[in-house]
Amino acid sequence: MSILNFEQLNTYGSARNAVVTIGSKSYRTPVFMPVGTRGTIKAATARDVAEIGFDVVLGNTYHLMLRPGSKVIQSLGGLHGFTGWNRLMLTDSGGFQVMSLGAKFDEGGVHFKSIYDGANIYLTPEDAVLTQEEIGADIAMVLDVCTNLPATRDQLQRAMDLTHSWAKRSRAAKVRDDQAQFGIVQGGSEDDLRRESAQAIVDIGFEGYAIGGLAVGESRDDMLRSIEASTPFLPDDRPRYLMGVGDPIGVVESIARGVDMFDCVAPSRLARHGGALTFQGKLHVKNKKYEVSDAPIEDGCPCLACKHFPLALIRHLLLVGEATAGTLLTIHNLTFMYRLVDGARTAISENSLDRYVANIRNAFAN
Ligand SMILES: [Zn+2]
Structure with missing residues (x-):
C-alpha cells in the first residue's frame, strides 16, 4: 500500500x-x-x-x-x-x-x-x-x-x-x-x-x-x-x-x-515590498491615499493584520522600514492564498468554478 x-x-x-x-x-x-x-x-x-x-x-x-x-x-x-x-x-x-x-x-x-x-x-x-x-x-x-x-x-x-x-x-x-x-x-x-x-x-x-x-x-x-x-x-x-x-x-x-x-515565493515577496493581494486585486499599501485610512487591508479578511491594524499604520511601518510591516503583509498575503484555494474548493463542490475563475481574472487583470 x-x-x-x-x-x-x-x-x-x-x-x-x-x-x-x-x-x-x-x-x-x-x-x-x-x-x-x-x-x-x-x-x-x-x-x-x-x-x-x-x-x-x-x-x-x-x-x-x-x-x-x-x-x-x-x-x-x-x-x-x-x-x-x-x-x-x-x-x-x-x-x-x-x-x-x-x-x-x-x-x-x-x-x-x-x-x-x-x-x-x-x-x-x-x-x-x-x-x-x-x-x-x-x-x-x-x-x-x-x-x-x-x-x-x-x-x-x-x-x-x-x-x-x-x-x-x-x-x-x-x-x-x-x-x-x-x-x-x-x-x-x-x-x-x-x-x-x-x-x-x-x-x-x-x-x-x-x-x-x-x-x-x-x-x-x-x-x-x-x-x-x-x-x-x-x-x-x-x-x-x-x-x-x-x-x-x-x-x-x-x-x-x-x-x-x-x-x-511571490505572495510573501510581494508582501515585503508593500503589495497586498485581495479579492479586488492588488493593493499598493505605500500609496498616499492610505495615509489616514483606518480601514483594514481587506474587509472580511480574518487575518491578524486585517483584524487589528489599520492600513495607515501598516503604510507608516513600511515607509519607515519597520520589519513588522513585512510580517503583517506576509500574514495577510498568505491568508489570501489560503482563501483563494479554499474558495476554489468550495466552487468545485458547488459547480461554480467557471464563475470563480472569471472573478479572479477580472480582479487581477490590469
Ligand atoms: Zn488580511
Whole structure:
C-alpha cells in the first residue's frame, strides 16, 4: 500500500477536490504551500502559518543542505524538530535553485557553486534523495533538469531525457518508506515532449507527480497549454503539483485544468515590498491615499493584520522600514492564498468554478 493516499471528494470538469493523507497527517487539495526558504517562511513564524490554516509547507533543500547542513537538521529531529513545524512538509530537490544559478549538468549530476562561500559542489540524483531523507521531509522531490524558456527543441529533449534517467535513479535510491516521493514531468512548451515525459515518469511510478519547467519565462497561455498536454497522462488517483506558480490567475486557471498543488515565493515577496493581494486585486499599501485610512487591508479578511491594524499604520511601518510591516503583509498575503484555494474548493463542490475563475481574472487583470 502506498504511503500517500489521495481521496477524491468531488470534481468539476478537470478540477478535483481531494484529501491527501501521508501517515497520520493530511491536507485538502487544491492547496497552496507557502515556501520556507531557509527554515522559516520569511517574516513569519511557524505558528503564524499554522494559525492561517496551512497543513503543508515547502522547504528548500538547496539552502538547507548548504546551511546549516542536513546532518545538523537530522540531529535536531529533522525539519519538523528543527523548524517547529509539526504538520506536513515537502522539500524540493534543489534542482531549480542550481539551475537559476547557472549550474552545469552532465550525465551523473550537476556542478554548482554555493551562494554562501563559493565552494564547488557536485549534486547527484542519489544525493538529493539521501539529503531529503536525512532532513526528513514528508514529500521529497526528485532531482530534475529544468530549462529556461524559450529553449530549442534539442535543449528540451536533452533536459527531458536526463530528467527521466535521473528519475529512475532517484526511485532506486529511495530507502525511507515513510516518505512520499514525487516525479517531475519536463518537456518545456513542446506538447509531444510533455506527453512523452508524463508517460515515462508515470511508468517509473511515484506517489505523486509534478509538472516542472513552467513559470520560467513562457506566457500564461503557453503554461496552461503545457498543463493540458501533461495532465491527461497522469493518474487520477495521485496528486498533481505545479511547481513555482503562485499568481492568483495562474493558480485558479491551473486548478480548472486538474492541478492540485502549488507553491511560490511571490505572495510573501510581494508582501515585503508593500503589495497586498485581495479579492479586488492588488493593493499598493505605500500609496498616499492610505495615509489616514483606518480601514483594514481587506474587509472580511480574518487575518491578524486585517483584524487589528489599520492600513495607515501598516503604510507608516513600511515607509519607515519597520520589519513588522513585512510580517503583517506576509500574514495577510498568505491568508489570501489560503482563501483563494479554499474558495476554489468550495466552487468545485458547488459547480461554480467557471464563475470563480472569471472573478479572479477580472480582479487581477490590469
Ligand atoms: Zn488580511
